[in-house]
Amino acid sequence: MPDHRMNRQIVMAERPSGELALHHFRAEVVPMPERPADAVLLRNILVSVAPGARAAMQGPTHRPQLVPGELIPSSVIAEVVAGPPDGPAPGSVVAGTAGWQEYSVVPASAVRPLEPVGPLSQQLGFLGLNGLTAYFGIHAIAQVRAGETVLVSGAAGGVGHLAGQLARAAGARAVGISGSDDKNRILESKLGYAATVDRRSASFQDDLRAACPDGVNVYFDNVGGPILESVLPLLVKHGRIVCCGVTSHYDLSDPPPGPRDLAVRLIAKSLRMEGFLVADHRPRWDEALRDLRRMHAAGELTILEDIRDGLDSAPAALVGMMAGGNVGQLAVRLAQDPPGRPPA
Structure with a gap:
């Protein structure tokens, strides 16, 4: 016993x-x-x-x-x-x-x-920290608007699979980056991502451009590292980068330095790059959870x-x-x- x-x-x-x-x-x-x-x-x-x-x-x-x-x-x-x-x-x-x-x-x-x-x-x-993180990242930090292109890395993860759907529900075009074709099929067939890119593909950079022909308005970044550097040239003027995670660094004893000329790129296109913690938005949690429940009940969110x-x-x-x-x-x-x- x-x-x-x-x-x-x-x-x-x-x-x-x-x-x-x-x-x-x-x-x-x-x-x-x-x-x-x-x-x-x-x-x-x-x-x-x-x-x-x-x-x-x-x-x-x-x-x-x-x-x-x-x-x-x-x-x-x-x-x-x-x-x-x-x-x-x-x-x-x-x-x-x-x-x-x-x-x-x-x-x-x-x-x-x-x-x-x-x-x-x-x-x-979706009614816990992952859902709240995706919600406030999309709505409070990125302030996504209808007609924009929102690119999400780690798009099949606990936060990413929700972030893209929230962007789509806001009227944006959601594009996902994941690590396999199988994940990308799920993102497109079940979650409504308009396009997806396999980060392990030898043609990743070309595939990314093809998936975002009009550029990227919002990059919801769950991974950091080389993918962030690949995305920077695609961001349009007044684009926003939501810094949610840097999973590409966690398994590295000596993480690489940040993207080259990051400050120059931010200035040249008037970009905004912002990190956040979901605890920053604690006063609005109840409001967010009600909205998430409503969207799920309406079939706008697949979990x-x-x-x-x-x-x-x-x-x-x-x-x-x-x-x-x-x-x-x-x-x-x-x-x-x-x-x-x-x-x-």
């Missing part, structure tokens, strides 16, 4: 140097965390697998750099086991940031109660998910993601949804 006094978790065993591999992770069994009076004890149901975890292993981002032995961070969907009297009730379901483990203790103020609407996996994906089973599958899932092996939201299920939740 399982020992409920103990907690299973996945930590960073050693800092990656080069490509991520399974030996960079270690499973541990540790005592159940103590709960301070103002915190909640969570039983994690779903944990996200996202490039941000790889970034934290590499160096400091919006969170401190991980050190060996530290828990792999992630968004979680969890059931409240215990908490303060003025916090979420035991048995309720919340979203928060915790990590790859069965149980977590976090401040009660840091979790967000979830409405009993739809399968919980959607609350981790792609890749849900693995069991905590031990998380390291391989992240390794595969960094090699381009996922489509849509990638997550790991640790427990079944509580009774009463609608089925997936």
